[in-house]
Amino acid sequence: xxTKMTEAIEKQINLAIEQMLNxxxxxxxxxxxxxxxxxxxxxxxxxxxxxKNLDVFMLKSDEIPNxxxxxxxxxxxxxxxxxxxxxxxxxLDSGDENRIGKNKEILGKANLVINIxxxxxxxxFGDINIVDKxxxxxxxxxxxxxxxxxxxxxxxxxxxxxxxxxxxxxxxxYDNTSARTHEIAAELLKSNIDKSYINxxxxxxxxLERTKLFITALNSLELYYNDKVAIVAITQELLEKSNATMExxxxxxxxxxxxxxxEVAIILKEFHGENIKVSMRSKKYVDVAKIxxxxxxxxxxxxxxxxxxxxxxxxxxxxxxxxxxxx
Ligand code: 5GP
Ligand code: MN
Numbered sequence: 001x002x003t004k005m006t007e008a009i010e011k012q013i014n015l016a017i018e019q020m021l022n023x024x025x026x027x028x029x030x031x032x033x034x035x036x037x038x039x040x041x042x043x044x045x046x047x048x049x050x051x052k053n054l055d056v057f058m059l060k061s062d063e064i065p066n067x068x069x070x071x072x073x074x075x076x077x078x079x080x081x082x083x084x085x086x087x088x089x090x091x092l093d094s095g096d097e098n099r100i101g102k103n104k105e106i107l108g109k110a111n112l113v114i115n116i117x118x119x120x121x122x123x124x125f126g127d128i129n130i131v132d133k134x135x136x137x138x139x140x141x142x143x144x145x146x147x148x149x150x151x152x153x154x155x156x157x158x159x160x161x162x163x164x165x166x167x168x169x170x171x172x173x174y175d176n177t178s179a180r181t182h183e184i185a186a187e188l189l190k191s192n193i194d195k196s197y198i199n200x201x202x203x204x205x206x207x208l209e210r211t212k213l214f215i216t217a218l219n220s221l222e223l224y225y226n227d228k229v230a231i232v233a234i235t236q237e238l239l240e241k242s243n244a245t246m247e248x249x250x251x252x253x254x255x256x257x258x259x260x261x262x263e264v265a266i267i268l269k270e271f272h273g274e275n276i277k278v279s280m281r282s283k284k285y286v287d288v289a290k291i292x293x294x295x296x297x298x299x300x301x302x303x304x305x306x307x308x309x310x311x312x313x314x315x316x317x318x319x320x321x322x323x324x325x326x327x
Contacts, residue, residue: 004180005132005144012130013145016114019128021149024087025055027110030077031094032062032101033277036167036202038093039064041116041138043073044160045090048146051154057084061101065247070201071163072156086110091126093138095119095298116141118168120289121298136176139164143184158191162198170254171203175302206251213244217252224320225327227261231319233268233312246271257281264288264323268312276315279305286326294322 005013020026026049028042046058058076068074080103089110094117097104107113107125115126118135135141139161146153146161153161165185169177172185189195206214216238222231234249242248246269256265264286269277278295280288281303288304297306308315 009130009132012128013148016116016128016130017145017149019088019112019114020049020054020090021052023054023112025057025085026088026090027057027059027080027084027086027106028090028092029059029080029100029103029106030061030092031099034060034062034064034068035093036068037137037139037164039068039071039074039077040160040162040164040167041092041142043071043076044139044146044157044164045092045142046076047073047154047157047160048149048151051151052149059103059106061103065250067202067205067247067250068163070197072159080106088112088114090114090116092116092142093118095121096123097125116145118300119298120300121293121304134176134178136174136178136181137165137168139168140181140184143188153188153191155192155194158188158193159198162188162193162195163202166198166202171199176300207248209242209244210248210250213239213242213248214252214255216242217249218255221256223262225323227259228263228327229266229320229323230256230259230262230264231266231268231316232256233270233316235270235312236272253279253281257283263327266319268315270312274309274311275307276310276312277305277307278315278319279303286323291319291322291326 028046031038042058046056049056059080060077064077086106086109089106094100113126114128116130118132118138120133122131130141143161217232253265253267263283265281267279282288287301289299289301292299292304292306295306299305
């Protein structure tokens with residue numbers, strides 16, 4: 001159980017702080033399909049660095065889901081104009097360079113790349129790598145950085161950090177939640193955040209369209225290997241029928257994992273042009289990061305994913321073949 005950072009990580013944090021404080025400008029970039037940990041980390045670090053009068057830009061690599069529009073500072077998220085000089089580039093919550101999608105080109109332009117992440121599959125692509133697979137979330141690492149800089153946790157920063165950590169720990173429930181996670185959460189609560197406001201926005205805000213999609217999707221639930229594997233496929237046809245968007249599939253895969261006999265929950269999302277995004281969650285023993293890496297994806301032991309050019313039928317078959325050895 002994690003209680004504190006290792007000395008090696010602390011050293012990387014100190015190096016990063018020195019570079020940030022002496023930077024000409026700082027760009028912080030999101031990953032594709034940004035989640036609560038990603039956006040909460042960007043906005044807390046970005047606003048903390050701004051409070052030090054640094055020249056900070058927060059870049060989106062994809063559309064921002066409506067779910068996170070409540071985050072203080074979300075209006076800072078902007079597109080890169082393709083021209084701006086980049087001194088320090090900070091990549092958050094991204095296991096590899098491809099996770100930042102269209103903004104990958106900035107990696108080659110920046111004078112210095114700082115990679116801050118907690119994925120077991122991280123490729124250490126930065127000049128400075130603050131990577132801790134034992135951290136519950138990237139938000140947890142950003143908290144340590146902000147504290148090390150002696151920056152006060154404002155209500156805005158605290159709200160973003162709490163969202164980041166709560167999102168990636170399934171509201172402090174998953175295995176990755178440590179004693180340190182709770183200590184940080186306690187400190188954030190003392191920073192005067194409105195916990196109820198955050199929780200309602202994150203967990204009690206499901207739209208009617210999303211609820212209808214949930215019901216329709218669950219009707220197509222398939223179970224394999226003695227009900228240990230649950231699979232749901234979301235096709236474009238299904239979305240149209242429910243008047244929903246792919247964003248509305250959020251939460252389905254974790255719901256599948258909650259079914260008693262289920263060890264591995266899988267959602268297959270069919271985007272246009274045979275582009276299938278697969279999300280996997282496991283409960284007790286299956287390492288889904290390992291299975292995802294077979295398909296050139298990655299993630300964590302209990303939550304991982306990948307994208308392939310294939311059909312729902314084909315990818316389902318090869319996933320079931322892979323799972324045979326694990327289940
Ligand atoms: P989700 O299934 O919610 O998209 O992602 C679960 C976890 O797996 C996240 O931590 C995410 O970073 C990781 N993940 C999802 N898709 C990919 C992918 O295509 N490549 C890599 N490296 N990681 C992924
Ligand atoms: Mn994360």
